[in-house]
Amino acid sequence: MALTAALPESTGAEQSQGVVKLARRNGGEERRREHMFDKVVTPSDVGKLNRLVVPKHFAERYFLPQLLGGGGNAASRLAGAVLRFEDGRGGGKAWAFRFSYWSSSQSYVMTKGWSAFVRDRRLAAGDTVSFYHAGARLFIDCRRRGARVALAPATPVLPAPSRVLVTSTPGPWSTPCSTSDDVGAPRGRFFRLFGVDLVLAGAEPPLSTDLQLALMR
Amino acid sequence: MALTAALPESTGAEQSQGVVKLARRNGGEERRREHMFDKVVTPSDVGKLNRLVVPKHFAERYFLPQLLGGGGNAASRLAGAVLRFEDGRGGGKAWAFRFSYWSSSQSYVMTKGWSAFVRDRRLAAGDTVSFYHAGARLFIDCRRRGARVALAPATPVLPAPSRVLVTSTPGPWSTPCSTSDDVGAPRGRFFRLFGVDLVLAGAEPPLSTDLQLALMR
DNA sequence: ATCTTCACCTGTTCT
DNA sequence: AAGAACAGGTGAAGA
Structure with missing residues (x-):
């Protein structure tokens, strides 16, 4: 359902880019940090609900494959899943988020741990949270609403269909x-x-x- | 807590009557449809809260005995309880409502499924919802505010305290x-x-x- | 007592 | 039109 069907046009809440940064580790190991997806957070995502709704197609593309390892019952293996992200600004801070599927609303969410990130980064509605990875390492970062995007052209030039x-x-x-x-x-x-x-x-x-x-x- | 203690004065939201109708089934089985209770619905009962507060004494008298069957933990058996009602107008339509106790407000409520009934019957604040049963079969019906009640006197004569x-x-x-x-x-x-x-x-x-x-x- | 977490629920919106 | 997705909610339990 994710790739073969024509995906719905983006609602504007998410953006996909090709930003590539470098993930430095102490030992000097260095890999491309590759962008997975962004989400412009809603008031609910940063409010008292203490959860981030992860757009379904991104959850299924980026998080499920890692969390659902072998065979057997996928749903049960998802139970209690935790995703660990390094802070995109560096500094060694890390974030752990409980990742679950809410079957009643058919949506994927990050729950436990999410509100700590919102607080720490003073995330506000309209801000953008970005997810990257470098190999198996996950990164999370965010930027203020309206902030210039790294590598984005000053003039919003739509790329020719590529x-x-x-x-x-x-x-x-x-x-x-x-x-x-x-x-x-x-x-x-x-x-x-x-x-x-x-x-x-x-x-x-x-x-x-x-x-x-x-x-x- | 329901009957021995002095009940709080009625809020005006409930009425009890003795209307007896007939519940017909396909096979011709016929039983008395006996009135349990009415409630004049509040704005909250028909609003965005998607729940009907069931007056505690009625809930305890009519619904709890059915839902709490054997021994063991009563509260846990109430979890997930669903009450099924046939539409009082006939036609075979049925309604299922989740029935729960909200300990925060110490009240019994019907939640899931209730808003569908409100919509379908265009229930508005001040209207009356009525609950009947015939044996173990439950029925729900409603009437507009101010509508004449079957068997009720044309002139609203308040009965002498009886x-x-x-x-x-x-x-x-x-x-x-x-x-x-x-x-x-x-x-x-x-x-x-x-x-x-x-x-x-x-x-x-x-x-x-x-x-x-x-x-x- | 308060806050967080969890597992539900629903109306709106978009496809 | 019907269904999917999701933003915005809830009560309950536990820390």
């Missing part, structure tokens, strides 16, 4: 690789996001059954 | 039987509602332990 190749790498994370046009884009599953066609490349070996299921739905 | 004898019949349901005065009213437990003293008559044999408990509290 394709972003989405491949699967060892480890649970898919690796978005920006290309400036669609030459050599594999036939088959792709979806359009903000006028960009995202193409799913042939999956390399370690694509779990669950991920396949998630991708095929 | 007593309504409440007896118990086989099955979980007590049987309200209107009498026009208080001759022969049993001594003991009664309460006043709208200037009418409701008297609990001696229970006949098949009164369940739970119902007895509910009545004794």
